[in-house]
Amino acid sequence: MSESSQVKNIEEARQKLVEYEERIQNLETCIKIASLLASELDLDTLLDVIMKTAKKAMGADACSLALIDEAADELVFQVALSDVGAQIKSLARVKLGEGIVGSVARTGKPILARDAYERPKFNPEYDRRTGFKTGSILCAPLKRDNKIVGVCQVIHSRTKGKTFSKDDLPLFRMVCDSSALAIRNALAVKTALKNQELEKDIRFARAVQEGFLPKSPPLRDDLLCAAKTVPGDIVGGDFYDFVPLDSRRMAVVIADVSGKGVAAALSMARMTGDFRIVSRTDDDPGAALHKINNLMCDWSEGKCYATALYATIDLKKRKMAVANAGHPNLVLLRRGKRFAGDFKAGGVPLGIMPNAQYREDQLDLEPGDRLFLYTDGVVQARNKQHIPFGLKKLCDILEGDPRNPETSARTVEQAIQKHLGGAKQNDDWTFLALQIP
Secondary structure (H helix, E strand, O other), rough: OOOOHHHHHHHHHHHHHHHHHHHHHHHHHHHHHHHHHHOOOOOHHHHHHHHHHHHHHHHOOEEEEEEEEEOOOEEEEEEEEOHHHHHHHOOOOOOOOOOOHHHHHHHHOOOOEEEHHOOOOOHHHHHHOOOOOEEEEEEEEEEOOOOEEEEEEEEEEHHHOOOHHHHHHHHHHHHHHHHHHHHHHHHHHHHHHHHHHHHHHHHHHHHHHHOOOOOOOOOOOEEEEEEEEOOOOOOOOOOEEEEEOOOOOOEEOOOOEEEOOOOHHHHHHHHHHHHHHOOOOOHHHHHHHHHHHHHHHHHHHHOOOOOEEEEEEEEOOOEEEEEEEEEEOOEEEEEOOOEOOOOOOOOOOOOOOOOOOOOEEEOOOOOOOEEEEEEEEOOOOEEEOOOOOOOHHHHHHHHOOOOOOHHHHHHHHHHHHHHHOOOOOOOOOEEEEEEEE
């Protein structure tokens, strides 16, 4: 073998040794990064660790990391490390597809720019606003299980003359892949903790809301009562109340506030107070609804409304007065059959029209009469075939169950659950049963 051949072989061997040493060094770096990232589950701390690790591993002058806000279709900068990192982070958001980071987030493909200013996608506005001089950029997606969660980029300053090359890409991609897994885990932990806190808040809100409802129906010899309410959400907008007016008279109200969730529950809480105050000053149900409507028009400012049925019962004279604000009419069973009576739907829902007037219906009651008040969630409960429970089915069930109000309430609840057949309950429902002994 000639001397030149020996020199060539030695040089090739030296080059391979250098390559192997670089691979070993990169592998050691990735192992350290993976170990470091796996030990941190706090998202904010983790993102800072990722940036410091990426900046050091790539020998970069600056780096930044942005996560995708799916709702806004934007990237949101979370961390930026450089002399102008705070200024970069303050720029906050980039639309997906815009600029280099936006393009990487949209396509999922890394971008290597030896000179950023030669790339059409590069936005020099960042340099103009921060004073930083961008030279070379290496940008890659943070992707796990084919889902892009964000983008990481490392930057060489133009003033230092360094550039990234294709040889830098494998290590950077390994850093990004390890980071993506760690971010996904941290996001899962953050979501779980947030859900736990939310669940606590919701349980508390539910407990507060239940505090506005009667703890139990009134116990009287001259009126048997039962009630059941099931929110479609954890908290809902249905409510009811039994308000003793004096020793012989009882006011009964059932209402359904528009919407669901916390907003409806807050409106329900306000209306409960209004009803309790007004019921003690107005014997006439029509006048009471008139006042409550004006109160609601003032505080709701047209942002919500409620249907309501308000009745007063004179248990000594066995007379009932009813006013209705767009609510389903009550069902009266007399001698086991539905009694049509002279009930009118009358009246607009509360909170829509100031100074609205509400008609009052009068009815003589008889021993054995059974009264049922309900919200539309009862008759509109839909099964998986989208078939509503319906008023006819409700009346058939009530006519076939001549027992006491407590039993009627349980029977209706069981019938609704059976009808739903596992379908999601999309609305609150409330059912009141009363009986004249």
